[in-house]
Each structure stands twice: as C-alpha cells, then as structure tokens.
Amino acid sequence: MGARARTRSAAALATALGVLLTLAACTLSPPPPTGSESALAKLITRVERLPGVDTAEGEIRQVDAKDDPHDWIASLEVQADTTDLGVAERIRRTAAQGVTGTTLTVSVDVPRGRASAPVAVDPMDPDVVDLAGRLRAEPFVHRLVVTPHDTTITLVGRIDFAEATALARPIIAERAATLDRGDISMGITATQPGPALLRAIDGFQRDPGVDRVSYSPGTTYAQAARADAGAEAAGGPTGAGTLRSYLAIDARAPGTIARVLATTEDEAADAREGPRTAYHVGLDGPGGWLGLPLDAREPDDQGLDEDTVPPAPSAHPWTPADVDDRAATLRRFLLRSAETTGVPATVDTAAEPCTPTGTSDASGTRATASTVVPVFTVMDDAQVPFDAVTALWTSAGLAPGGRAMGRDDWSSTTGADPASASIRGTADGLSLTAESVCVP
Numbered sequence: 225m226g227a228r229a230r231t232r233s234a235a236a237l238a239t240a241l242g243v244l245l246t247l248a249a250c251t252l253s254p255p256p257p258t259g260s261e262s263a264l265a266k267l268i269t270r271v272e273r274l275p276g277v278d279t280a281e282g283e284i285r286q287v288d289a290k291d292d293p294h295d296w297i298a299s300l301e302v303q304a305d306t307t308d309l310g311v312a313e314r315i316r317r318t319a320a321q322g323v324t325g326t327t328l329t330v331s332v333d334v335p336r337g338r339a340s341a342p343v344a345v346d347p348m349d350p351d352v353v354d355l356a357g358r359l360r361a362e363p364f365v366h367r368l369v370v371t372p373h374d375t376t377i378t379l380v381g382r383i384d385f386a387e388a389t390a391l392a393r394p395i396i397a398e399r400a401a402t403l404d405r406g407d408i409s410m411g412i413t414a415t416q417p418g419p420a421l422l423r424a425i426d427g428f429q430r431d432p433g434v435d436r437v438s439y440s441p442g443t444t445y446a447q448a449a450r451a452d453a454g455a456e457a458a459g460g461p462t463g464a465g466t467l468r469s470y471l472a473i474d475a476r477a478p479g480t481i482a483r484v485l486a487t488t489e490d491e492a493a494d495a496r497e498g499p500r501t502a503y504h505v506g507l508d509g510p511g512g513w514l515g516l517p518l519d520a521r522e523p524d525d526q527g528l529d530e531d532t533v534p535p536a537p538s539a540h541p542w543t544p545a546d547v548d549d550r551a552a553t554l555r556r557f558l559l560r561s562a563e564t565t566g567v568p569a570t571v572d573t574a575a576e577p578c579t580p581t582g583t584s585d586a587s588g589t590r591a592t593a594s595t596v597v598p599v600f601t602v603m604d605d606a607q608v609p610f611d612a613v614t615a616l617w618t619s620a621g622l623a624p625g626g627r628a629m630g631r632d633d634w635s636s637t638t639g640a641d642p643a644s645a646s647i648r649g650t651a652d653g654l655s656l657t658a659e660s661v662c663v664p
Contacts, residue, residue, distance in 0.1 A: 253293050256284045257325025264298050264323045271302060271318055276311035278303045284326060298323035300330045302347075307337030309357050312347035319348065331371075343368040358395050364388045366405075375401040385410055385429065386422035400441065405429075407436040416441035416469055420489035421501065421514065427484075428473065433626075434481065435474040442469035444498035466526050471503040471514070477626030478509030480633050482518060490514040499525040517579035544575050545589035550660035551575070553641045554593035557620070558656050562597045564616050565609035565654065569597040578662035590643075591660040598653040606649050613647055613654065631655075 264282050271280040280302045287295040300319065304311045315332055322328040329346075336342040337360075345356040349372050356370040359377065364387070367378040375396060379388050388403055389412050396412075403410045408429055410417070417425070417439060428434040443451075448466045475481045485503050493500035493515065500523050504511035512518055551573040562569040573593045580588035599609045614624075614634075621638040622645060631648035642658040649655075 253286070253289055256296055259324040260284050260296065260298060260326050264300070264326075267300065267319060267323060271300065271315060274311070274314045274318060276304050276306035276308060276314065278305035284323070287327075296326040298326035298328045300328065302330070302332040304332055304334045307335055307340060309334055309343070309345070309353060309360070312345060312353045313350075315347040316350070316353075341365040341368050343370065345369075346371045355396070355399070359392070362391060362395070364391055375399060377401055377403050379403055379405040381405070384426045386419070386426050389417075389422060408438075410437070410439045411441045413441045415444065415492060415497070417501075418489070418491035420491060421471070424484060424488045428475075428481075431475075433476040435476070436472075438472045440470045442467040442499060442501070444492065446497070466499050468499045468526055469501040471501060473503070473505045475505055475509075477633075478505040480626030481505045482510040482512060483633070485514055486512055486516060486518050488514055493523075493525070499523065519579055543587075544577075545663050547575050547589050547591040547660060547663060550641055550663075551591035551593065554591055554658045554660060557642050557645075557658055558593050558595050561613045561616055561656055562595060564612040565597050565599055567597050567599050567602055567609070567653075569595045571595045580662050580664045588662040588664050590662045591641075592657065593642075593659075594655070594657045596650065596653050596655050600653055606654060609654060610647065610649065613656065617645060617647075 261284065264284060268280045268282050271277055280300060282298060282300040284296055284298050286293055287297055302315055311334065312332055315330065319328060319330055328348075330348050331344055332347050333344045334342065339361065341360040341362075343356050343360045345368075346352050352370050352372055355375065356368060359365055359370070359375070360368050364380055364383045365377055366380045369376040377388075377392060379385070385403055385405075385408065389410075392401060392403070392412065393414060398414060400411060400413050403412060406429070408425065410425060421439075425437055425439065428437050443466045445466060471485070473481055482503075482505050485505075490500050490513075492498045500516065501514040502511070502522075503514060510518060513520060513523060516523070555571045555573055558571045559569070562571075571593050572595065573591060575589050576592055578588045578590040597609065597613075599606050603609070614632075617634050621636055621640065622634040622642070623637050625633045625635045625644075631646045634645045634647070636643050639661070641660045643661040645656070645658040647654060647656050
C-alpha cells in the first residue's frame with residue numbers, strides 16, 4: 225500500500241471521529257477516551273503496511289449510549305489481498321496492544337483461494353484462526369465466518385444438511401456452529417439436531433411449500449450439570465436448568481408440516497439426554513414438541529440434570545387395540561388405488577399408537593397401510609396414474625389437505641376409514657399410505 229492510501233484512511237477516520245464527537249456534544253454524551261482516536265488512526269496505518277493487507281477501516285463507538293455511555297469499542301475491519309490466512313497472525317501481532325481506553329475488536333476478510341472458501345475471521349484468537357483454516361479447506365463450505373463465539377458456515381448448493389453436519393462435527397468438536405443456505409439456518413452441536421430431524425430438514429429444503437426453516441439447538445442435561453458445577457465453584461447461582469431446542473418453519477401448509485414433526489423422532493429426548501425440541505409452524509400456525517402428538521401438553525423436562533430421569537411422555541403405556549378390521553379396510557382401499565393405475569402392487573399393514581380425541585396420551589391405536597405402485601415398469605410418466613388414484617380418492621370422500629416433503633396429504637370428509645391418506649411420486653413409482661381413525 226502507498227502512503228497516500230494510508231493517509232486517506234487515517235483522514236477518513238479522523239473525519240468520522242469528528243462527527244461522532246459533534247454528535248456526542250449535542251446529546252451531552254461523554255467524548256471517546258482520551259487518545260483513542262489517534263491510537264486507532266495509528267493502528268490503521270500500521271496494519272495497512274502489512275504484507276497481504278489491502279485496506280483497513282475502523283471506528284470508535286459506545287457500547288450503549290443510554291445505559292453504558294462510558295464503555296467504548298474500537299472496531300477494526302481489514303480486507304486482505306491474499307488468500308493466505310497467515311495474514312491473520314501478522315494483524316494479531318500488530319494489534320496486540322489494543323486501542324487506548326477501549327475494547328478492540330478485529331475482523332479480517334480473506335478472499336477465496338484455489339481450494340479454500342472466503343472467510344471473515346477474528347485474527348486475535350489463534351484457535352479461531354486454526355479452526356477457520358481447517359473449515360475453509362472443506363469442499364462443502366461456500367463461505368465462512370468464525371469468531372470466538374460464533375461459527376457460521378454457508379454451504380455449497382450440492383450437499384444435504386445431514387451430510388454437511390456429519391462432515392462439520394469432527395472439525396468443530398465441542399463448539400456450536402450454524403449451517404446456512406438460502407432460507408434455511410440450522411444451528412448444530414456435537415449431538416443436535418438428531419438424525420431424524422436432520423432428515424426432515426433435508427426434506428423441507430426440497431419442498432416448494434416450505435419458505436423458511438430456522439433451528440436453534442438447546443442444551444443437554446449433562447451440559448446443565450457441568451454449568452451448575454462451574455457456577456458452584458465460582459460461587460455463583462446454580463439450577464438454571466436446560467434450554468429447549470427450537471425449530472421455526474414458515475410453510476404454506478402448516479398443518480401438514482406439523483404432522484410431519486409430530487411423527488419425527490427426537491432421539492435425545494427419547495434417550496432422556498435433554499429436553500424435547502419445540503417447534504412452531506407459521507406466525508399463527510400450529511406448534512408442538514418433536515415426536516409427540518399434536519395435542520400433547522408441554523413436557524416438564526427442562527429443570528432436570530443428568531442424574532434426574534424425566535418422566536415418560538405418556539403416563540399410560542401403549543397396549544395395542546384390535547384394529548384388524550380397519551387394517552383390512554385400508555388394504556382394500558390401497559389395492560383399489562393400485563388397480564386404477566393398471567399396475568399390480570402389494571400392501572403392507574401395521575398398527576401404531578395415536579392420541580384419541582379428547583385425550584393427551586398416545587394410548588390409542590390406529591391401523592396403517594402402505595404400498596409403492598411400480599408404475600415405471602410399464603410407463604414413463606407417473607402423472608396419468610397419479611391423477612387416476614386421486615380421482616378415486618375424491619370419489620371415496622377424501623379431500624386434499626396439504627403438501628410436505630413432496631407428499632400430498634388427503635383426509636376423510638365423512639369420518640370413515642381411511643381417515644387420511646397420502647401420495648408421493650418416487651423413483652420406484654407412486655408411494656401410497658393410508659391411516660384409520662384412532663380408537664381408544
């Protein structure tokens with residue numbers, strides 16, 4: 225960098241600081257700490273002289289002009305002109321003395337390399353820089369932001385969130401991180417989200433009816449116990465409990481998405497390792513707890529540690545009722561559906577727990593049936609058989625109820641079995657399911 229560019233940066237900083245001082249005088253706020261303006265200007269000049277640095281800019285501001293007017297932050301933002309992350313160490317050594325009377329924060333943007341993603345990193349922490357160096361070399365990373373308190377990974381477009389999570393976890397170890405792409409933002413830890421929710425989120429990203437997905441991981445009982453032990457050793461308050469993981473989704477068919485989440489396993493909660501994940505679909509849509517019936521009450525499982533076993537979700541163990549007749553009805557229904565396509569298929573049936581109307585326990589039983597009609601063995605396009613099946617369902621008193629993860633949900637308008645059904649095109653053909661009403 226030439227002297228002119230450095231002088232211009234320092235002059236610009238002085239002008240900005242002059243404006244801040246003028247505003248401070250007008251609002252009776254205290255001025256920046258004595259010597260801080262000149263110290264920051266000199267730091268900018270020294271940093272811009274470093275090899276690999278293109279530009280440096282900075283400002284001094286109050287942490288909170290109203291409630292904390294005497295606490296000041298000096299921020300320094302550096303743009304590198306090299307792809308070598310080694311520039312971070314040079315900046316760290318140069319900025320080590322800080323800025324008089326302030327807390328110094330530093331960020332350096334390093335551009336994309338031949339086999340490394342662009343990264344914005346806090347150069348003052350060697351461990352953070354090391355983590356950034358390892359992550360930016362991974363092919364699933366499109367862009368990266370790493371600070372002592374946050375790691376945000378923007379993913380490339382050709383990888384699922386479940387796969388990216390599996391690749392990122394060994395690198396971030398015990399740190400938390402956020403995986404972003406498009407309208408999906410998903411926090412991850414060593415254990416959260418669990419495998420079932422990861423599969424669901426990958427399904428949501430492919431669903432045109434889902435507009436936004438945001439997931440924030442909570443804490444486990446073991447983490448709460450360690451936090452309590454640390455607080456007790458420091459003489460602080462204990463018993464803060466755990467934080468519940470939270471999933472927020474914007475979707476055009478909120479009820480359908482909620483039904484998917486109600487049947488999505490929460491492995492950590494089921495293993496009694498942490499509180500159950502909460503979710504909400506849309507501003508005014510349904511909410512609930514992952515893996516529990518839609519009308520379930522909130523689990524009382526947040527104030528527990530790893531030595532306390534939370535209660536089971538249901539107070540009544542499930543004893544299957546006899547739903548053989550209902551299963552036979554569902555089998556005939558799906559066989560008729562397959563017949564409309566002209567392609568034979570076999571139907572599997574089963575019984576599963578459900579929540580009877582007016583109760584909060586999954587103590588009821590419903591029959592289920594499923595089949596995949598291999599239409600591609602005799603035709604190239606599934607649209608005609610798809611339309612034939614849904615026409616039959618309409619004549620049988622079912623109506624479309626929503627769409628999630630590529631599957632169209634239908635429900636009975638008469639109260640008779642099947643109470644619900646679904647259809648989805650797959651690589652193997654048409655996937656059909658049906659469920660009976662829930663009986664106590």
